[in-house]
Amino acid sequence: MSHRKTVIVGSGCFGLSTALHLLKRGWEDITVIDKAPTLPAPDGASNDFNRIVRTSYSDPFYAALAQEAIQEWRIADEWGDTYHESAVLVLGSPSGYEYTRESYKNDSAMGLRVDSLDTLAAVQSVFPANVPVGNFAGLTGYLNRDSGWANAGQGVSILISKITELKGNVISGKRVVDVLHADSSLKASGVRCDDGTILEADLVVLATGSWTGSAFPQYTIGNLYRATGQSVAMVQLTPEEGIIYQDIPVVLDFETGFYIFPPNDKHIVKMAIHAAGYTHSLGDQNISTPRTILSNPDGGLRIPSEKVRDLRAGLHSVYSELAKRPFISTRLCWYNDTVDGDWVIGYHPDSENTVLLATGGSGHAYKFLPVIGRLVADAIEGKLDPPVAEKFSLTRKPVQTDESRHDNVQELDLNSLCTPEDLANLY
Template sequence: MSQTQQVLIVGAGCFGLSTAYHLLKRGYQNITVIDRSPVLPAPDAASTDINKIVRSSYADAFYAHLAREAIADWKDAELWGDTYHESGVYCPLVVGEEYTDKAYENDVAAGARIEHLSGADAIRKVFPPGVSVAVPENARGWLNRDGGWAFASQGITRLMDRVTSLGGKIVPGKAVAEFLKKDGKTTGVRCEDGTVFEADLTVLAVGSWTASAFPELSLQTQCLATGQTVAMIQLTPEEGDQYRDCPVVLNFVTGVYMFPPNQDNIVKLAIHGGGYTQTVENAKSAQVISTPRTITSHGKDGLRIPKAAAQKLRAELAQVYPELAKKPFAATRLCWYTDAPDENWVIGYHPEDSSLVLATAGSGHAYKFLPVVGRLVADAIEGKLPPDVASRFAVNRPHAKDGVVAPELRYQPAEELVVDQLCGPDDLLPVPS
């Protein structure tokens, strides 16, 4: 592509903004980002959040190394300000749990600042004095000091500012109605309000709306929208100060993770797992596709999580912070991801359209790479991805023997959301002792 050609990026989230940023840094002069939401950051985007984990602990060495590059970039205060908080990330070690063992080995091999912790006393010392931590006497784990968390919404806002300062255009309130086509190639989009954006190249980066907003691409199996469960606890200022210097706690076995309190003294905890689907008949087609249920589509009702998930979160919280488990949940959220069957992202040209690039399927682990993921997309656009990386992210890559893809072949199958099993106010209260 010529750097003077028009690039249209649909979606002003993690993938879209990072792609715009890296293309602009490479000298591309006509970059436009549009988003369906009239308010940016979009209130229901996964990246619009109080915090996301920034960690390099991956069983896959590719992501471990890429995460360390991202962490180095997060420390650029000119670009990110105080978005990144290097609290450290504590991970329990479980005997025989392959992912955890490999993640630890990769951290050590990469030269991360690792503290191996053996026994309850050693583990308690990584938490502030006075914080009650429930740890079995024979517990083991490690603390990676090269990591922590990022104020997610602030990171998106700052990157939006940088994109516009570099000459990119960001246009909110432009939901796409259809692709414009000529000779089988995408030439832009027509929005629901009638606005037309022409483009030499269109990058689709719409997160968990990928399959449902564009059913004609038939991406339901490759890009499954799943709601992941989040709960929050409001601390007093005094409690916030007490827990402020805690590390992020990440349990790879249970999928539960917890943050130290943010500046508003809110403790967030969540489950990374198979999540929940909401399969509904698609408005644009006769297909039944998992579609996000959010605060935008369902108001406050879109924030409710299943009762079973709330119970798991509270039980796991009690295994780490027993005093916090006695407090009510102040809020919940279904945070919608786009999950690929193998949890690798989808980055690359559509196999049937050389003017359409996909940048999606964050699979619950994309935000930490906000500073660098757009570099991969830019490399894909320019044909510079190494073959092994290109095949890892290919839109049409196979996921099972003979290329057959089915929900049960996913690493962690999702459950269908049942509305009458969602939390009510009483479900947010602690269990009476």
């Protein structure tokens, strides 16, 4: 098994983590290939200056897996200062938003350092006294001190280095346009790139994130996943303000989806909304396809004007003074969202165990970077527990809908994208 020639298409958290875990298991012929001219990919969801790392999930499976990931993130010899344990402030409604309630139960059951915050004063008390905060619209919640954020691009770069140290191959600047087949079936024999390069393989892993549906429609089953763009914006602080705000927690409002980070080393504060995003449908099959800085250099970072307003309102509810600042930049970050929010990890049923999909991150995969490849490697080797394999199966019948991402998705209107004037429009 360990001698199967393997090509992993995509250098995001699924692809790189899978390569590392296979190499650690003795697999010897592993190639990761990505269309981006440089790595980490400038338009990849796994490349950013921060991503939330939290255990706070209503699903015990993800909560426990996140705890394992955080134990790995904390190993400085492996990850340096990639992970920052700033704590995560988890917010919900006073009546007890179900996701928040269940997340608190799971975090408490795992013995994590969590503080219940049942009043507005308690919520405000988690911030430094000299940080002006908003009224939080009467929200309550809890503080999880065993969570924080990770420098996403740094984590990806470290993983690439680990793979090359273990004699894995990482290739950039080659776009895979087709999976080759030995016959008329979907049994794979390799991949072909847009420049004519052919890489032979006994196993092809499609870890292509939000490009999966548009790049490899032949491996899509039903309507399990689709690419959606999520809106992100940034505010610049002065160095003096960066010091004032440096000890704030990540704030995550499960009710609205708004979240915001502490400032990074350049004193930039990033915020986003985990909510229904935007599709960008192209081609004869009308498949949602990412529109990024690489595909659209002149406008691929612009977000809809309505989301600029939503982000500013969210910012005002948390940090009222910062809402008076212009946004210095925006980004439409693309994810592969599944109907139920669970990932897609498994062999395509018609590929005779030669094509495996590892995708469907649904906006919550990066935090698992150190461990997610273990799940994929187990799936490749047929070692996943049956309930877990079914949870991530390509052919599963979703029993629930991820309402936070799946409902109310809109088609991207290119005529309504933000302008410089929108970004300067203060609250």
